[in-house]
Amino acid sequence: MSKNKKLVQEITSMDVDFAKWYTDVVKKADLIDYSSVRGCMIIKPYGYAIWELLQSQLDSKLKETGHKNVYMPMFIPESLLEKEKDHVEGFAPEVAWVTHGGQEKLTERLCVRPTSETLFCEHYANDIQSYRDLPRLYNQWCSVVRWEKTTRPFLRTLEFLWQEGHTAHATAEEAQEETLKILDIYSDFCENILAIPMIKGQKTDKEKFAGALRTYTIESLMHDGKALQSGTTHNFGDGFAKAFDIQYTDKENNLSYVHQTSWGVTTRLIGALIMVHGDDSGLIVPPKIAPTQLRIIPIAQHKEGVLEKADELKRQLSQIVRVDLDDSDKSPGWKFSECEMKGIPLRLEIGPKDIEKGQAVLVRRDTREKIFISLDEVNEKVLQTLEIIQKELLEKARIHRNAHTYEAKNLEQLKSILEETPGFIKGMWCGDRACEDKIKEETGATSRCIPFEGESIGDICVCCGKPADKLVIWAKAY
């Protein structure tokens, strides 16, 4: 039991130091390791398996809605990056520059893509001629680089993995429809698969993407009351099309500019699931995204018949869930701890007495509830329990978020709420950038979004007191 204790004690309690708890968990749960490359992480097998499950499930949704995957170069020539004015201003300060290839100095610097709008635009300008070529619904899974000063695993790294969708449409209406359709796909995915409730809304001009007409976002609330921007979609209008001259001939034989969108989610989502579901024993992974949904841990495995029965159950259950069996020579206590640290949603314990009685014990990771089941009904009970866990994790997260959503009428209220019980704070806003800046400066909170489901909670700005008709969600954010 000493090893067991050690494993648990090595994690900082989340209430003592949430940031330290987070970095403890990503390491101890074997999600990542650090490398000698500043700000870049190594995603270990367990972390990468979560990413693969996320990727394959989201990819299916995107393909079902007509999107196709492509691969663009990872380099962008400086002159290409500069073609759209707002875009280059937003990204040039934070890119990595390749200046030498082999032994030679390049005549033009190349940046490592921070995002690929410019490459897609260049391609679309060549590739789109007629209305028959539209819409173009492309997506790319890749890594991108942004030269961040401070980094944290999954949440902010110099290099990160993501998908970036880039679409071109005949009309402004279709582009807007796409921008909102993808926001729905993201939101549904996060709720149904990651069990994280999202608030959908529009970004203010200050917070929108460099070069976008409108940016939409899904925002989630972490356990510590800070917000996490979890995915964004951008409607570019015809701004990029004009900068890159992407025109098509319509049915009446007129030349028109296309209307474009882009959208992405990243490995950040793994950070979100850690900070929404985890506890002081480690990770809690929702069943639908769990590389191992059920781990079988034999009790007194040296006794005759125990390992055989455990193995039989594993084979049986592998037909319906992602299951493994820990038959290592570690103590059951150590195995329980490891299973908890990794957030495996369900464990099944089986020992000689259980076998005698024709039963087994299921233990839920989230509630620690023990469920005695008959071996005849193991398949059914496992599936049922995983479903319940998935559902209750979402409910729990929603309850936590709602309990940490407040209203503020003025700057003083906003400030004191943030100091005492951080969370989402609803406050009216006049629409003036100066108020956003002042709130940021005085409270550290930013406008997360103007939520789609935004009731009015007053008629004056939380900051300046002038007339206001926009409800904004304010929060400190990752």
Add this chain to the structure above:
Amino acid sequence: MSKNKKLVQEITSMDVDFAKWYTDVVKKADLIDYSSVRGCMIIKPYGYAIWELLQSQLDSKLKETGHKNVYMPMFIPESLLEKEKDHVEGFAPEVAWVTHGGQEKLTERLCVRPTSETLFCEHYANDIQSYRDLPRLYNQWCSVVRWEKTTRPFLRTLEFLWQEGHTAHATAEEAQEETLKILDIYSDFCENILAIPMIKGQKTDKEKFAGALRTYTIESLMHDGKALQSGTTHNFGDGFAKAFDIQYTDKENNLSYVHQTSWGVTTRLIGALIMVHGDDSGLIVPPKIAPTQLRIIPIAQHKEGVLEKADELKRQLSQIVRVDLDDSDKSPGWKFSECEMKGIPLRLEIGPKDIEKGQAVLVRRDTREKIFISLDEVNEKVLQTLEIIQKELLEKARIHRNAHTYEAKNLEQLKSILEETPGFIKGMWCGDRACEDKIKEETGATSRCIPFEGESIGDICVCCGKPADKLVIWAKAY
């Protein structure tokens, strides 16, 4: 029909100019497009769909054999790249260097990974302590960059997609076993999925990987008689382990160095399947790797009931194969040409008369054979025909390769064969690097491998005439 003709005529005949035929096909079949980034290509949806099928099928094989996916940083600090002497000598001349991040000059240059041995070694040095940690069987899907002077789509590009496996083992025997096991997986995959027969063998010292003890390869023969190195596996012994200090405590509590391997295949394999199976009408994609295995083309689709029947067949067949339906307003002739250009293995034609008779026509892409089938047996016939195509493409490629495999006893013979009928040339070799250099210089051929199944065809070196006991496959290569 004019459009139809145009589409076909735009391809150079492969016998007139094979290189031009190749670049025509990759463009016309919609596999790739060029970008403004020198030597980097855009992989379009059809090309990327082939890569995804390749990736998912090979990934399953690697996972079945215990390998796990991870993700390492894309950057390697210069000092890390330099840790293994042979390795840095091999790769430093052809890497892209990042010298600036954001506005600042970096204190140490970072190269964009040309391959990730050094990163895996650094990680293993931290992560491996005891024999319990072994073997480590990691794999990574990513893109890498090598600063090539001349490039060609899929075959040699500055950036390319690949998988790179990196493993660490307790003993030299296990590392050797892994190196050969993966070579078998590669070879079986290429034969069974890509329908390309491979010769397995060992590279000479001159041709082996920078830092490897032994390199193994699978070599295939293209339609024009040139060889393509299609995949390699490397046994590093404990060379990297010593350079990076990767030691573990064995069961007797002694410190030992690990033994390592690495191995990879790339988007080159798409180049191989183009050049092995294609013809003057375009691509021929083997069914197991074809994004669309069957395309339904309605005849006289404006007639009542035709589109309905075509759509019904599509729904029915989508349960068992990857199928689509071309119901666009193009002419059937144009549709046939496009279907051929993209190498879709099987097309199904159905018109009003067919419906009357309760039949349809299957047309094989490879042989152009027309098969009249009853609509009652369509599922069965489609599956059967796809299986036959898959099998016969491999046989055809094997016959072509065998017909272009020669023997040479001396340099003159080697030279004249290469000039008249290029292919694989068997020739004995004394083992002297000078002979390899001379053959390269005088004939342009390189040693492809010392094949595992290498019968002796003489006892003197094809170059110097001195005693020789190694059979080598010589060829000009991509």
